[in-house]
Amino acid sequence: MAPGGAERSRLAVPLGGAGAAGSARGSGPLVLRGHRSFLPHGAQYSYLWVLVMAVVYQAVYRRTASLFCRLHSTYVRKMRYLNELKEDDTLCRQAQNSGTFFLFHNLSPFLQKVGKKYLVPQLSAAGALDKSVIESELKGSFTDLRKALFIVDGKDSSLMASAQSLLRWHDSHQYCSKTGQPTQKNMAGSKRVCHASGITYYPQMSPVVITLVSDGSRCLLTRQPSFPKGMYTALSGFCDIGENVEEAVQREVAEEVGLEVESVWYSASQHWPFPSSSLMIACHSLVRAQEAEWALTSLKDLSS
The missing domain is CATH 3.90.79.10 (Nucleoside Triphosphate Pyrophosphohydrolase)
Incomplete structure (x- = not known):
């Protein structure tokens, strides 16, 4: 017990083999009491160096592991790619040329019935086509979204709802609320800009x-x-x-x-x-x- 009744902290340091410190106090663990060390002068510096290097190694390992997970996370890569599409019109145009799309007519999605299931076909861009031609050629129909949400797969229903909301927002924000001038959407449709006032409008919920x-x-x-x-x-x-x-x-x-x-x-x-x-x-x-x-x-x- 230390003076005043408070027991000093103890740190056991196992030493492998009999070194300079081991020969002085045997080959068992040495005990450091309080702020004083019984390690020889050279061994103290060696021990501190090992301790510092261990701390540095752990910090570098945690940072490297975190960075590796972020770079190799499918979700993170996907979100960053989608963000690039919103900001880069050229990249978005390239994606549109090779991408697939849902079809809408008057805010109603196009569905195909296959057996007892209703599917949302994802089609390559083909320009504007007549409604009857699409329904006849693809053997489906444009369905009210309220009904469609309950008969398609959950993943498709979420995407359909987001798509219709975005289409509806663009339809109701074609003019600037401050100047009355037409607004223009970017390639991704993630915003509309009034060039007369410089105001940028973003979809809201x-x-x-x-x-x-x-x-x-x-x-x-x-x-x-x-x-x-x-x-x-x-x-x-x-x-x-x-x-x-x-x-x-x-x-x-x-x-x-x-x-x-x-x-x-x-x-x-x-x-x-x-x-x-x-x-x-x-x-x-x-x-x-x-x-x-x-x-x-x-x-x-x-x-x-």
Whole structure:
């Protein structure tokens, strides 16, 4: 024990074989007590040099491994390539010449029915063709996106939704909101520029909260008069300017069903192309059971 009762730290250093330090204190491990070392002067420098080199090696290894993973990550390479396509018109033009595309007509994607499955054909660019010619030659049809999303593969449905949202955004942003002059899109369609004002417009999404309201034992679902009989949904609404997610959930629940939310927790998020590209932010919200019982007596089930 050190003076004052505090035990000094100990560091055991195994030594392989009997060296200068080993001969002085045997071939077992040497013990360094506190800030003092019992290693001979030359051995101290050797030990410190090995320690420094080990630290340097570990740092270099971690950096090299991280860089190697980033360079060889399929996802990272893909994201960087897509970003280059957005910024480089020449590279994007080259990709278009060798790429494949989904077909749309009036914002409706083209589908082919193969057996019991619906497929989204990816075709090479062929210029503008008549709708009836495409449907006849390719033996398919242009289908409303709301229906198409439920009958195609999940990977294709996500890509179709993104494509339609981008097409809709370009259709509604052909003119600058400041000057009224026409805007021009870049080759990738990732932005539109007004050369008169110098303003660049980028595609945007509107944040929407959708929440499953519960009192701990029951869930509250709602419906609209236009819904088919027996169809219900969770509460949802657009976020107002200045609101965070929790505040939007609390306001929507209060407005729609007259309940006060006690707690909110995030669940998941999803892009939704309706009405014009939304980011659906799903949450769970908890209300008091007594308050829910009182409020539900004033709500009418429109399905009856």
